Amino acid sequence: MGERVPKGTHVTDALIHAFSLSSKSEADFINIVSAKDCTLVDDKGKQYLDGMASLWLCQIGHGNAKVVNAIKHQLDQLQTYNTFDPFTNEPAVQAAEAIRRVSPHPEGKVFLGCSGSEAVDTALKLARMFHQRRGDADRQIIVRRTSGYHGVNVGGTSVQGIESNRVGWGDLLPHVIEIPNDDIEEAASLFAQHGSRIAAVICEPVQGAGGVIMPPDGYLEGLRRLCDQHGALLIFDEVICGFGRTGQWFASQTFGVTPDMLTFAKGVTSGYLPLSGVIISQALADELVSDETAKLMHGYTYSGHPTAAAAAVANIQVIEDEGLVNAAQRIGQRMSEGFTALLGDGMIQSFRGIGGIWACEIGGDAIPARDAMINSGVVCRGIGEAIAFCPPLIITDDEIGTIFDTLSDVLKQRSDT
Numbered sequence: 196m197g198e199r200v201p202k203g204t205h206v207t208d209a210l211i212h213a214f215s216l217s218s219k220s221e222a223d224f225i226n227i228v229s230a231k232d233c234t235l236v237d238d239k240g241k242q243y244l245d246g247m248a249s250l251w252l253c254q255i256g257h258g259n260a261k262v263v264n265a266i267k268h269q270l271d272q273l274q275t276y277n278t279f280d281p282f283t284n285e286p287a288v289q290a291a292e293a294i295r296r297v298s299p300h301p302e303g304k305v306f307l308g309c310s311g312s313e314a315v316d317t318a319l320k321l322a323r324m325f326h327q328r329r330g331d332a333d334r335q336i337i338v339r340r341t342s343g344y345h346g347v348n349v350g351g352t353s354v355q356g357i358e359s360n361r362v363g364w365g366d367l368l369p370h371v372i373e374i375p376n377d378d379i380e381e382a383a384s385l386f387a388q389h390g391s392r393i394a395a396v397i398c399e400p401v402q403g404a405g406g407v408i409m410p411p412d413g414y415l416e417g418l419r420r421l422c423d424q425h426g427a428l429l430i431f432d433e434v435i436c437g438f439g440r441t442g443q444w445f446a447s448q449t450f451g452v453t454p455d456m457l458t459f460a461k462g463v464t465s466g467y468l469p470l471s472g473v474i475i476s477q478a479l480a481d482e483l484v485s486d487e488t489a490k491l492m493h494g495y496t497y498s499g500h501p502t503a504a505a506a507a508v509a510n511i512q513v514i515e516d517e518g519l520v521n522a523a524q525r526i527g528q529r530m531s532e533g534f535t536a537l538l539g540d541g542m543i544q545s546f547r548g549i550g551g552i553w554a555c556e557i558g559g560d561a562i563p564a565r566d567a568m569i570n571s572g573v574v575c576r577g578i579g580e581a582i583a584f585c586p587p588l589i590i591t592d593d594e595i596g597t598i599f600d601t602l603s604d605v606l607k608q609r610s611d612t
């Protein structure tokens with residue numbers, strides 16, 4: 196058991212931390228107090244380069260005045276209101292329009308929520324709803340991929356391919372079947388067996404939390420083909436990949452494969468305020484509105500939250516004005532060069548990634564290396580034996596240089612000991 200921090204001191208033990216040892220004392224966490232651009236500052240004044248854009252999300256960097264001011268302005272007008280019938284608000288409508296405009300479905304429609312997990316559960320429910328409404332009540336299977344991460348709501352927990360996240364909660368959703376993340380033939384046999392009962396396949400184009408795993412050549416096209424042949428829907432979970440991360444607005448555009456639905460969160464506001472959602476294709480949107488009597492019995496209190504929506508509109512504008520989608524391609528070039536050099540020096544075993552999302556295999560538990568990186572002032576993520584990076588898309592070449600100098604030092608010290 197960790198030491199209990201007495202009440203009344205600055206640090207209390209009230210907070211339950213996400214994905215953490217419950218016994219860890221509050222005092223042992225790094226307390227971030229401020230941030231600007233790619234630099235974080237903790238309560239002791241120590242600075243860190245944010246090589247993870249918080250948690251794969253802060254595309255425009257920290258402290259962007261345009262987004263901060265847009266939020267302040269909206270707070271002065273209308274802080275909060277819901278969009279349940281009969282209400283709407285202008286920022287929510289504008290955010291939906293701005294989001295679909297940059298998406299592969301500019302004529303589609305956008306549902307808004309708060310978290311990636313809400314977006315995923317919404318997409319799963321919508322997929323099943325469309326089949327139910329078509330009279331295909333037996334089509335309920337959701338196909339998940341090994342190492343996929345789709346958040347922690349019950350739906351997302353059930354359809355994620357990271358087993359350690361799925362155990363310990365009792366029964367999860369039925370009708371979920373897993374396929375390997377790299378073998379389209381296995382997917383084809385599953386469809387051959389159960390095709391008429393498959394509602395949807397859920398897939399991160401680049402798997403993030405599972406370890407920055409790229410799709411094999413032709414794999415995403417293969418999923419698209421199988422879904423089309425068997426009448427299933429294809430959902431791309433772009434919670435990490437969306438909003439420029441892979442060098443296009445959405446990874447769907449990067450890989451040239453268009454899903455029926457896309458989930459998004461994180462980069463849509465760069466995390467300044469929580470916002471997420473689902474984009475549905477024009478065909479699904481037409482289907483949704485075609486029955487004038489069908490009501491959507493789904494929605495969150497904060498669906499279309501005006502202040503979060505205002506943050507999204509301003510954030511998308513900043514991404515456009517500052518050319519951050521193209522910047523991801525420059526970052527990809529620099530990161531690839533940095534990893535190639537480390538590989539040449541025998542410091543890493545392999546690397547992978549695209550645009551602003553990368554990982555390298557270091558051939559041993561990544562957590563001590565991650566801790567050494569953070570100690571040396573660079574935030575990264577340890578996943579298995581991989582170190583992952585996903586920096587703000589405003590990161591400079593010099594800052595990328597700092598990431599690689601630090602990584603090189605840490606890996607060298609590790610091999611020296």
Ligand SMILES: Cc1ncc(COP(=O)(O)O)c(C=O)c1O
Nearest residue numbers: 310311312344345346432434435
């Ligand atoms: C691909 C993907 N989907 C869903 C989620 C869940 O998002 P949230 O943590 O906002 O619920 C995440 C979070 O990292 C994610 O990476």
